[in-house]
Amino acid sequence: MRRGQLNLISIALLIIGLIIGGVIGYLLAPRPAPPEEGKLQALMQENEELRAKVNELLQKLKPGEIKVTVWTIGPDPPSEYRLKNFFIAADMLNSWLKMLGANVTIKVEGEFYVRPVEWGEYKNKFYLAYKAGEAPDIYLTGHEDIGFLAENGYIIPLDDYLEEYWDVIYYDIFPTLWDAVKYKGKIWAVPQDTEARPMYFRKDVLRALGWSEEEINELPKKIQSGEFTLYDLLKLAQEAKDAGLVERGVLHRVKEGYDYFQFYLGFGGKLWNPETGKMVFVKSAWEKTLKWFYDAVYEYNVISPNQFSGDWDKDFHLPFTQGKALFLSGGTWHKGEWIQKGLLTEDEFYDNIGYALHPAGEPSMKPVTLSHPLVYTITGLAKDRGVADVAFLLITLVTDPHINSYHSVQSAHLAILRSQVSDTRYMQDQFLHDVAYMLDYTTFIPNHPKWGDYSRIVYNILRAVETGDLGPEEAYNTLLDEIQSTLGDAVEILP
Structure with a gap:
């Protein structure tokens, strides 16, 4: 898989393989630049093979709807794009599936909690919902909760997904943020945002x-x-x-x-x-x-x-x-x-x-x-329901620098990707530019159970x-x- 950002203009070049039952196996980003002439033949052959694979998978599809539930919290109201971006991602994904001729749609349902709901109440709601089998597939929380969630089986490790999708977007995330989501040698979440406290x-x-x-x-x-x-x-x-x-x-x-x-x-x-x-x-x-x-x-x-x-x-x-x-x-x-x-x-x-x-x-x-980086996790229930793969693809789409900047600029949170710093909306925000230096003086909350x-x-x-x-x-x-x-x-x- 060649390195490159998700390109909203060149969506026709994205190859998506989807098998009904909730498994999405392939997502390739558009190439960052035209290949050298000597490599053109090899690239064309690779694309032909991918198209053949897509056609093979599409033959197995049956009409249906895959539902993914997402829980997020502000608790400040301007952070609403923590959830809204998933609706944007679902629309993108559905347009690609339609383009490929797949009679399958992705439906996102979710909650965005704001005050008077505070963090403690939000977390308790999740624990109770999980025990009742009603927890979401994607759960936004603080990175410091990862140890506890992992130890108790609430969330699943994401290393295999990240290895497959790394060159699509994840290589671009600031390395220190990956350190914040590791526990016992595994990666359990994808960074959603970070901030400084002035x-x-x-x-x-x-x-x-x-x-x-x-x-x-x-x-x-x-x-x-x-x-x-x-x-x-x-x-x-x-x-x-x-x-x-x-x-x-x-x-x-x-x-x-x-x-x-x-x-x-x-x-x-x-x-x-x-x-x-x-x-x-x-x-x-x-x-x-x-x-x-x-x-x-x-x-x-x-x-x-x-x-x-x-x-x-x-x-x-x-x-x-x-x-x-x-x-x-x-x-x-x-x-x-x-x-x-x-x-x-x-x-x-x-x-x-x-x-x-x-x-x-x-x-x-x-x-x-x-x-205090907030992070997207995938729950054990998502795996049981067979939608963990779809959930991760949606997380991949909302991690796009342009989409994530909707959240960063409106809510005044800092960039999580190198390329996001050069996003037009982000660059035009004086405050975000002014406080960027503060990350040189920051400490993360411990990721400890x-x-x-x-x-x-x-x-x-x-x-x-x-x-x-x-x-x-x-x-x-x-x-x-x-x-x-x-x-x-x-x-x-x-x-």
Whole structure:
């Protein structure tokens, strides 16, 4: 199979073999360039052989419909193309099948979950549906779930499919994303998107504090160099609040998630050891992180003690987009959400909103961001139903750089393919271009079956620190005890 992208114009050159019962065995991409004259004869012979194979397979087809179900989640509404792209792919595939004379159609049915459904509820729905035999054929989830899903037989490995289709599109995916979907030597998913998590700030508030445009534009660079730290952030937020320019100094997510691990990373923390496959707990980093959160609430008074019990709109989106908060620890996708919801126009965003890495905890440390690639998996039920092959072909089609860019641009997620960076829609998006460098500073959430336990323990402790139920020292001791007693040797404890 020769290397080349799926070409929507030259679809007649795509050779699809389909055997009813749900098995699609062949998909060849159009050739990237005309062959050299000396190779023309061999190429023509190869194509004749492929046409003969297609004709042979078409003789075996009977009229029918193959249904593939897909579950996806935002939970932010702008990420709707995680599902919509499958309808686009099905239309493409059906047009090719019709062109080949096959009386078979592919029907996609699915769900796209948005808030108030959060990740925890979405995952529980899947587990219950799987046990009832009603789970989807394609399941979108976070890459950190792969270990658990694989260990419990919820999903199937994709190595054989990837080997067959590698030169169609998968060779073009950034290699680090493949590392995120590996578990015990196998590949269990196809990357769908990735992102960075910026520290947003209000330029207009800094102007009101007397900052020049040059100083404002230099802030991301000072963060990148380590000159501006997390405690500098607290001091600046306090200054803006004391001046009456904002009601809140710093906003972070209001529900359980992963964003707050960036502060631990900023203080020199590590999440996992790729050599041993174990998660990591760095004592000094957690001590400093817990003290920083306590100081943010009770010394600087710039984070609400009830932030983790807040509402996404009232305590996150609205205060920041209305200029009532200086800093917001968010994700690239929030820019897309603010625009789509009408909370900001494009001009208002670029005029008044800045974005940078999360600062280092101390000058000697490095700034950070965090990436959480979402991935498409194929379930064990899809294999039982005989549609796993069709499901993988659909995933292959939605991985096309042009189709995936519908999602990336609308939802402000980053490219997963090298060629996607040169897609016209993607190139025209200034924000995606501006934040691309952040991936040089990123860490992936660990792909470990017990990561959810680690994350949940941290969330509960951080929440107790902010509410004042635990002081920083007591919180640290409790965190260490719970991590050790719950996770045992699944976690490496470092000084």
